[in-house]
Amino acid sequence: MKKINIIIADDHLMFLEGLNTILTEMDEVENVHIATEGKQVLRLLEQFNINLVISDINMPKMDGIALLTELKKKHPDTGIIMLSMLDNHRTIYKVIQKKADGFVPKFTNKEELQKAVRTVIGGEQYFSEAIKKRYMESVFERDKFKNIELSKREKEVLYHLSEELTSKEISEKLFISINTVETHRKNILLKTGAKTTTGAVKYAIESGLFDED
Amino acid sequence: MKKINIIIADDHLMFLEGLNTILTEMDEVENVHIATEGKQVLRLLEQFNINLVISDINMPKMDGIALLTELKKKHPDTGIIMLSMLDNHRTIYKVIQKKADGFVPKFTNKEELQKAVRTVIGGEQYFSEAIKKRYMESVFERDKFKNIELSKREKEVLYHLSEELTSKEISEKLFISINTVETHRKNILLKTGAKTTTGAVKYAIESGLFDED
DNA sequence: TGTAGCCTCACTGAATTCCGTGATTTTTAG
């Protein structure tokens, strides 16, 4: 069996200790290198032939997200599993979006971690249940911004604006005066508190306004 | 044990047949009503005391998404599990966003369906693995739109535009001439193919451009 | 029955964006 070399990165030594124990007891693991910060991981990657990096997200100097970005650029063949406290949705989104090979919460157990390692080494992605759950929740989160109420006509106008139509074009499409369209625009800006159409459309997209109906 | 009443909706009778068999063999199920279209479900909801609706998404007249919307509005206490072919990410997104209680692919097996029913009846949500997987993939999907390459400065300008700044304000913030900002704007529109700043920002948000770095 | 919200329309003027065109300097990559 081909054994693998791993780097683990976290700014808490106790955590590294536990992580190290769990990994070294695995048959398929050859060496475990330790880092407490992102740049250190990058240095180790140059020195050794590393198959997998397991890194925390919250670290001083260069954090896990930055590390993930760099690693995917410079060492695309090295796998990376991210660890995090699952505190915010934004982080989860970024990690997934930047194509980490795995993502596991820090409060996971030995079994899951080992499973994650084996899965990623096998060339597949591993996202833990808790992560997936959190990620789903982020969809619901956004509803908070849904309170501002635009009228039916205003939504219609805003939608056409997002489709890059001008006031004149919208007025022709809806068979109303351009002045009316302009009034709707003014009210949209008023209600959303946006200063520009761009801002209002951005609000609409992010709040999922266009996903209704 | 308190038994439950269910409505199943699908425009394929064979499918309804199988669904019916699986459900009626469950101890906790009292009655299974059948509908082939959304509006019919709404009528049945008025006539009977229904605990759970299991509905396909692709149906004539009133489809599953519309049904879901209506049901959540008029019968918030009735659970609803959606079934779909998982053909597109957009649909999955909508179903989750509209707070369906469960979501299971149509090619699921008996066990999973029964598990979904029990979970939802128990007051929890149930999303099948396949759905969650698909949903995660949608994040990667969006990368397709990432090909258009804006320069660093252009991205910077576009970002400030999304923050509702005018060319003048941006020029002051970046310590460059307003003419330069205008040139960047022109190039942004050129590269993205957008006709308006609004369109370019919309593209940027939807492609996750601002999530980088 | 009134009042509140929505939809409609109009006019003005200032500010801003959009379009076309051209050019210089700096940076990047082969």
Added chain:
DNA sequence: CTAAAAATCACGGAATTCAGTGAGGCTACA
């Protein structure tokens, strides 16, 4: 080193947006 891409700046004019103000008709609801 050299070609390509990026970043910088400029000018002019047409089109569009934004801001302020006013107003009439319609509907829903209390």
